[in-house]
Amino acid sequence: MPTTEEYIEMDHKYGAHNYHPLEVVISRAERCWVWDPEGRKYLDCLSAYSSQNMGHCHPEIVKALEEQVKKVAVTSRAFCNDQMGPYLKKLCEVVGPHLKVPENAGVMALPMNTGAEAVETGLKVARAWGYIKKGIPKNQAKIIVCRNNFHGRTITIVGFSTDIQHGNYYGNFGPYTPGFEIITYGDAQELEDTILKIGPENVTAFLFEPIQGEAGVKLPPKGYYTKVREICSKYNVLMIADEIQSGLCRTGKMFALDYEDVKPDMFLLGKALGGGVYPVSAIVTNSDVVGPDVIKPGTHGSTFGGNSLACAIASKALDILIDEKLADRAAELGEYFQEGLRKIAAKDTKVPIKEIRGRGLLIAVEFDGNARQFVEQFKEHGILAKDTHITTIRFAPPIVIEKEEIDWALEQIEKVLEK
Numbered sequence: 001m002p003t004t005e006e007y008i009e010m011d012h013k014y015g016a017h018n019y020h021p022l023e024v025v026i027s028r029a030e031r032c033w034v035w036d037p038e039g040r041k042y043l044d045c046l047s048a049y050s051s052q053n054m055g056h057c058h059p060e061i062v063k064a065l066e067e068q069v070k071k072v073a074v075t076s077r078a079f080c081n082d083q084m085g086p087y088l089k090k091l092c093e094v095v096g097p098h099l100k101v102p103e104n105a106g107v108m109a110l111p112m113n114t115g116a117e118a119v120e121t122g123l124k125v126a127r128a129w130g131y132i133k134k135g136i137p138k139n140q141a142k143i144i145v146c147r148n149n150f151h152g153r154t155i156t157i158v159g160f161s162t163d164i165q166h167g168n169y170y171g172n173f174g175p176y177t178p179g180f181e182i183i184t185y186g187d188a189q190e191l192e193d194t195i196l197k198i199g200p201e202n203v204t205a206f207l208f209e210p211i212q213g214e215a216g217v218k219l220p221p222k223g224y225y226t227k228v229r230e231i232c233s234k235y236n237v238l239m240i241a242d243e244i245q246s247g248l249c250r251t252g253k254m255f256a257l258d259y260e261d262v263k264p265d266m267f268l269l270g271k272a273l274g275g276g277v278y279p280v281s282a283i284v285t286n287s288d289v290v291g292p293d294v295i296k297p298g299t300h301g302s303t304f305g306g307n308s309l310a311c312a313i314a315s316k317a318l319d320i321l322i323d324e325k326l327a328d329r330a331a332e333l334g335e336y337f338q339e340g341l342r343k344i345a346a347k348d349t350k351v352p353i354k355e356i357r358g359r360g361l362l363i364a365v366e367f368d369g370n371a372r373q374f375v376e377q378f379k380e381h382g383i384l385a386k387d388t389h390i391t392t393i394r395f396a397p398p399i400v401i402e403k404e405e406i407d408w409a410l411e412q413i414e415k416v417l418e419k
């Protein structure tokens, strides 16, 4: 079997260098632990960017996958399959109570594969709704997004990214899709002012992350979600919540918006929806927005979206989130983890800690200096975490982690950070 170094060499030689990973190779995983080819064991504190909410290789998900793959996996949407309907029914029933659904409308979903595809789908549906239902003149629809957003890597999406770090690279992918307006995250007044500046009759949607994960787990001011809801309702603008990272129990509730009991018009979901084993994403909205008068056959789709295997897995993933009460668990353990980190921050650390923030098990430690060195050292102490935006490290272990495992992690973190 090749060694860690040999695997990394192959990655470098044959794979495009579109990532800068930690120099660790994972060849096996279980729950919140991963192993490299030499048998070294690490605690996963990234969870594949929140894809592993229910833990690596959850036995029930593996069983659902194995049983389904033996029957039928992919047939394309040219035919129907016996998994998609029951899965979408469950998805709509789980997400529905968190959504704003007009009277006489039902909850409907559109299944895709990756997060970026869910975002693209949401944008297309929002534009189509704007023209067909809101009566926006052809090609005039505007969508408002936030500074420091992260919604994925397609051309349209990077076209409205403001990521300073990647600014140079994004500069090489133009020309970009027009029709987007960027505003400050967390500033509801600016949202209203911008809608008025554009002209409310031409604004079709406001797309935002209830917690900006990739920006470094940034939370908006209290009351923001409520104000956004009021403004979007006032001007008939779709409120689209990208909960691809923050949703599905990660932050201690089913959705981050639940912290203010706010119901958006559309959720974008991905990552943990695939149970940590398969790419599964979806938009969930209401039949007024994505019904047959808006999205007609041939206007959108994906060969793999809604395939039998994906639906069997995602259906099981939803069961586990609910049956294992992962939202409550993330809330309790997240508080415990944050408290432990605060105790470390209060001590004399090599680089001072500026802030510990987060919700549930989506936690960030922001340093007053470069954080990459610590990420490397955590690895040497058996912890895998990832830096973001130079000064911040995110801790987001699988929600199935135990308290004793958090205690162990805190000990290692302290060893690395203490002066």
Ligand code: PLP
Residues within 6 Å of the ligand: 049, 114, 115, 116, 117, 119, 150, 151, 152, 153, 209, 213, 214, 242, 243, 244, 245, 246, 270, 271
């Ligand atoms: N939206 C959010 C909030 C994300 O955090 C991500 C990925 O990190 C995406 C969209 C894109 O998802 P994917 O990488 O599956 O395309």
